[in-house]
Amino acid sequence: MKKSFKIWILDSGKWGYYALLDIKSHFPQYDYETYLDYVNAPYGNKSSEEIYTLTEVGCLELWGKWCQLILIACNTICAETMRKLQDKYSDKKILGCIIPSVEVATEISQGKIGLIGTKFTVNSGKYQKEIAKLSDSHKLFALATPELAGYVEDGISHHPETLIYLDRYIWELMEKDIDTLILACTHYTVYYEYLTIKYPHLKIVDSARTQTIKLWEYLQKHSELFL
Ligand code: DGL
Secondary structure (H helix, E strand, O other): OOOOOEEEEEEOOOOHHHHHHHHHHHOOOOEEEEEEOOOOOOOOOOOHHHHHHHHHHHHHHHHOOOOOEEEEOOHHHHOOHHHHHHHHOOOOOEEOOHHHHHHHHHHHOOOEEEEEEOHHHHHHOHHHHHHHHHOOOOEEEEEEOOOHHHHHHOOOOOOHHHHHHHHHHHHHHHOOOOOEEEEEOHHHHHHHHHHHHHOOOOEEEEHHHHHHHHHHHHHHHOHHHHO
């Protein structure tokens, strides 16, 4: 019997589930599975080698199952490891979440874009590089929020002290006059509503949501995947 088209969503922690919910609500016709490595999360404070090794283990497991497309919902993985995997396993289909966010942010921002992400994502400079490829009139202000993914993973995302921690970074970015804020971490999706209500003048770009938009474009171009 012919198996249906299946998309696997890979993330460093259980919040990749949010990416799944958004994608599934737009493409209910496909089958989905998640590979959420919450045992080893958070990835954001790990070394490049550790992130690569953990992600390769995950991908190999998925390719051993029925898997036509891996969506990497984790910005930390997309910052560096994803390109290495795409080069090493060039016959496999792997899609990331950074370029979709960069495309949306440069479209909607007048010029100054803020970003919060893990230490690894920010230090990699990946967002900076991708923005520079698309636009020379946009400037990025990126801040690492090293504890935040851990707080979300631990279930204290909206604890008053966690929100004070988050707001401190947002204020620092607002001092730079940003008009757009990229949530460059799957886990930060839980703050989408909070930030939209508290900072209504900021345009919020959430990597879990932008990935869905770009997936649609990708699937239009790759109809061979469904044959
Ligand atoms: N999911 C990861 C990301 O999008 C962050 C969490 C972690 O540090 O593992 O960057």
